[in-house]
Amino acid sequence: MELPEVFFSRVEPVPVSAPRMVVSNDALARELGLSPQALRSKKGVQELSGNSVPKGGVPIAQAYAGHQFGQFTMLGDGRAILLGEQIAPGGERYDVQLKGSGRTPYSRGGDGRASLGPMLREYIISEAMSALGIETTRSLAVVVTGEPVYRQTPEIGAVLTRVASSHLRVGTFEFAAKFGDEDDLRALADYAIERHYPHLEQDEEKYLGLLREVVKRQAALIAKWQMVGFIHGVMNTDNMTISGETIDYGPCAFMDAYSRDTVFSSIDVQGRYAYGNQPTIGGWNLTRFAETLLPILHESAEPAREKAQVEVEKYVAQYRESWMSGMRGKLGLFSEDEGDQALFAGLLALMQEYKADFTNTFAALTTGADEGAGMFDSEKLAQWRKKWKARLGAQQESEREAKQLMQSSNPAIIPRNHRVEEALSAATENGDYGVMERLLEALSKPYVHTGKVSEYAEPPKATGVPYKTYCGT
Ligand code: AMP
Numbered sequence: 001m002e003l004p005e006v007f008f009s010r011v012e013p014v015p016v017s018a019p020r021m022v023v024s025n026d027a028l029a030r031e032l033g034l035s036p037q038a039l040r041s042k043k044g045v046q047e048l049s050g051n052s053v054p055k056g057g058v059p060i061a062q063a064y065a066g067h068q069f070g071q072f073t074m075l076g077d078g079r080a081i082l083l084g085e086q087i088a089p090g091g092e093r094y095d096v097q098l099k100g101s102g103r104t105p106y107s108r109g110g111d112g113r114a115s116l117g118p119m120l121r122e123y124i125i126s127e128a129m130s131a132l133g134i135e136t137t138r139s140l141a142v143v144v145t146g147e148p149v150y151r152q153t154p155e156i157g158a159v160l161t162r163v164a165s166s167h168l169r170v171g172t173f174e175f176a177a178k179f180g181d182e183d184d185l186r187a188l189a190d191y192a193i194e195r196h197y198p199h200l201e202q203d204e205e206k207y208l209g210l211l212r213e214v215v216k217r218q219a220a221l222i223a224k225w226q227m228v229g230f231i232h233g234v235m236n237t238d239n240m241t242i243s244g245e246t247i248d249y250g251p252c253a254f255m256d257a258y259s260r261d262t263v264f265s266s267i268d269v270q271g272r273y274a275y276g277n278q279p280t281i282g283g284w285n286l287t288r289f290a291e292t293l294l295p296i297l298h299e300s301a302e303p304a305r306e307k308a309q310v311e312v313e314k315y316v317a318q319y320r321e322s323w324m325s326g327m328r329g330k331l332g333l334f335s336e337d338e339g340d341q342a343l344f345a346g347l348l349a350l351m352q353e354y355k356a357d358f359t360n361t362f363a364a365l366t367t368g369a370d371e372g373a374g375m376f377d378s379e380k381l382a383q384w385r386k387k388w389k390a391r392l393g394a395q396q397e398s399e400r401e402a403k404q405l406m407q408s409s410n411p412a413i414i415p416r417n418h419r420v421e422e423a424l425s426a427a428t429e430n431g432d433y434g435v436m437e438r439l440l441e442a443l444s445k446p447y448v449h450t451g452k453v454s455e456y457a458e459p460p461k462a463t464g465v466p467y468k469t470y471c472g473t
């Protein structure tokens, strides 16, 4: 089944002068059934820079719209081109997309290009997310183009190869609802069902089923973000997938000190996409998704609205269930108890009060390591620990089992902002990719708790200057 014509434009990537591969993902290549050597070959680099189209590929740019910071806008792949699909040895189908591959009919005023720093950043963070066990698009390679891109200053041009189970977004449905007719919408929904939720194909109310599944996957996904302190930064509806994968690594970052108000994005002045707001925004975006489906949920408006509402309202409970079960894992708890909510809230309130490092707090509770002064010295934490220990002691599972559960739920290593910046500077300023390679290696095994403090686990030194991120450019 093909995506209907209104949803894309045929467009070739714009060639670049001197492509050179700077990072490639051998493990992902193998998972996809591609040869890492072939990707690195002259022909591979030509293809991953957009200088030639792989055999059988029919490049397209996809149309989509979206609500950006609450405002509806027409968007589309302004600097990305889908090369084609790759069927992995296990039969799974993946989109292979070039990002930064030149202008398209959706570029508006943009140059269609990307600069090296943000593409490496997407590579690092998306691969870290994948290793953390969080659904995400992946990064196969970054190629420098040999051409400058002009932002505030000239920067090194680059193309990222992104792999996704599809690039369908809530915004693709918003595009269909706004600019297509009902047949287009239905065709898009059928395509999404076939691609991501084939079990719904024979369902009498398959479009309602689609809404239900997307709600469920997004609730689970956003709860996972919360569990590792990941802040997406730009949760516009065009950056929310139908597959339930994290997409579009622009101003995203991981939180160090725990605070629900944490925002890194320079443009998010109101804190719309702050850490503590992500779950609510998820629900807001899913309401926009539900609205697009109304015409095909029922022939009359009112029953369509009622049906949609029932599904969207499930989001809150589903998110909460995922969050609670995530927190249980982080604290080594196997079954539910009515005191859990209060137990979790008690710890988080202390973390907020003491500005405790989110990752290292849970890592220290896991290993029993001494986290030093501050919250770990406090009488309040001692009191909380008593309750927690009592709860652990009352469950059937052994201490060892609880510890194992905590180890696999609490990362020892996350992509710390200062470490990411250090890797990006070495690469973009000195052409030194070793720092990034070592960081990627550490990030590939986030749940290994050695007991020794890894250099990658250290929070940033307090500088008084808040970390800022910028929309990927
Ligand atoms: P993002 O903020 O990355 O989600 O992008 C929002 C929209 O801007 C998408 O439609 C992008 O394709 C488009 N866009 C971002 N950067 C560029 C660029 N340099 N040239 C053309 N379009 C761009």
Ligand code: MG
Pocket: 238, 239, 248
């Ligand atoms: Mg986007």
